[in-house]
Amino acid sequence: MQVTETLKDGLKRGYTITVTAAELEAKVNEKLAEAQPQIEMKGFRKGKVPMPLLKKQFGERLMGESMQETIDGAMSSHFEETGDRPAMQPQVKMTSEDWKPGDDVTVEMTYEALPEIPETDLKAIKLEKLVVEPADAEITEALEKLAATAQTYTDRRKGSKAKEGDQVIIDFVGKLGDEPFEGGSAEDYPLVLGSDSFIPGFEDQLVGAKAEDEVTVTVTFPENYGAENLKGKEATFDVTVKAVKAPKSAEIDDDLAKQFGAEDLEALKGQVAERLKAEFSGAARAVMKRALLDALDEAVSFEVPPSLLEAEAGQIAHQLYHEEHPDDHGHDHGAIEPTEEHLKLAERRVRLGLLLAEIGRKAEVSVSDNEMTQAVLAQARQFPGQERQFFEYVRQNQALQQQIRAPLFEDKVVDYVFELADVTEKPVSKDELQAAVEKLEEE
Incomplete structure (x- = not known):
């Protein structure tokens, strides 16, 4: 041979x-x-x-x-x-x-061939870790949001007109022409005006109604409506308003805490503070990760394989096309030629991807079976009732397994580099952290 x-x-x-x-x-x-x-x-x-x-x-x-x-x-x-x-x-x-x-x-x-990737002194990388401690005002704001989700509705004064955000208790009968249609009737239905839970235009026509009013609501069903016999059809609803109720947020007290599984209000405050810390920590990690990638991009330069560059640039161009044309859901739009900007971004992504992969390979970073299972579980929850089928689909699809594994591996390598890098904590406010996150989204 x-x-x-x-x-x-x-x-x-x-x-x-x-x-x-x-x-x-x-x-x-x-x-x-x-x-x-x-x-x-x-x-x-x-x-x-x-x-x-x-x-x-x-x-x-x-x-x-x-x-x-x-x-x-x-x-x-x-x-x-x-x-x-x-x-x-x-x-x-x-x-x-x-x-x-x-x-x-x-x-x-x-x-x-994959290029020779130069050694990088990870300990020489200097990073700032933004640290935010939840303020009392932020905890209170979060509690108020929880109270709003636990709101109740109380009867407005007799003769009061319904406003957006109010709940109306209604009986209604839907008709096509003079004939009621199946599934178009209900009694004592609690409808929150402005919730957009009914056909477009229905709730708007009940704003200003009072208890005991009878209102005829006229709407046109959307062309993509689920029931074939109603698509694009004009219908009327004979509506009887039985009550108009105003929203009332729950009191921020021990009873509210118990609704959310806490022993008392102090315990709920502690849970809210921990959740806010986790949210702030996640946002700060994203900011520090971008700073790390920028530092690596400046520190290391090497030729990238043309095929990987071409594939990544094509993917970026295709993704941005659909972001700019949200109504184009198909893929028959013809070839999309990557621009110089796409190629520049693709080169950075490919280079950093190869560099992180090499760092992870040398450090023997790996994704465990349990970590993969948890990641697949998280994605399976997006398909209620079809979790088993999703698991089986992933098991038989090597490419999809790699798509799930790749970000897990990258995050573990990034955490490994964080441990070696020279990281300085910097206390900041929530607004300063938010500004840093928004800057990432602009770039």
């Missing part, structure tokens, strides 16, 4: 691998000799089938296996000897389309 270099241009590599007919023949004979003791055939005792007959019966299939195994072995040996790591799956093709048994086999292998 012979491996000959045919291309070395930047990160691009090309080789021809030649396997002689004699090598293939020896490989086939070796396989037949291993299998012969277990083979039975009519007219022969087990293990006594002649080799020529075995070769006639199984030789063609074993020749294909031998070719594949030999070429795979040659590729593995090549990567071990050269230390090359392909950026993507190498392209391999036979050069002789008219190959026949007895001929040598020659294949061409091309790939882009």
Whole structure:
């Protein structure tokens, strides 16, 4: 077997691998000799089938296996000897389309090698960690929001007109023309005006209504409405307003605390403070991660594989196109050519991705099975009732597994670098942290 270099241009590599007919023949004979003791055939005792007959019966299939195994072995040996790591799956093709048994086999292998990534002094990286301690006012604000979610509704004074945010108790009958339609009627229905829980325009026509009023509401069902017989149809609703109620937030006291599983108000305040700390910590981590990536981007420079750059730029261009054209949900918009800005961003992303991967490889960072399971569980919750099917889909889809694993791995590598870097804590206010987060979103 012979491996000959045919291309070395930047990160691009090309080789021809030649396997002689004699090598293939020896490989086939070796396989037949291993299998012969277990083979039975009519007219022969087990293990006594002649080799020529075995070769006639199984030789063609074993020749294909031998070719594949030999070429795979040659590729593995090549990567071990050269230390090359392909950026993507190498392209391999036979050069002789008219190959026949007895001929040598020659294949061409091309790939882009991952670049040599320079060592980085992670301990020399200086970072600021923004620290926010929840203020009493912020805890109170959070408690008020909790109280608002636990609000009740109390009857307004007799004769009061319903306002947006009020709850009206109504009976209604929906009609197409003069005929009531199925599912269009209810009694004692509590409807919060402005909640947009009914057909567009329905709630607006009840603003200003009073208890005991009878109102005829006219609406047009959306074209994408779920019921086929109602799509795009105009309908009327005979509505009787039975009560108008004003929203009333719950009192911030021990009773509110117990509604949210806390023993008393002080315990609830402690829970709220911890939740706010976690939120602030998550935001501060995002800010520090961006600072780390900026520092690494400035500290390390190396050539990136063109294929990875092209793929990432294309993905960025495609994503930004759909963000700018939210009504275009298909993918028949034709090719989207990446701009210089897309290519610049893609180069940064690919370089940092390769650098973090190399740091993680050398530090033996890994994602455990339990961490993967928890991540899949989190995504499965987005599909209520179909969690089992989602798990099975992930199990059978290697590409999706990698999509889930990649951000977990990156976060673990980032945490590893945080531990080594020179990190200084900087106390800031909530507003200062918010400003730092907003700056990230602008960039």
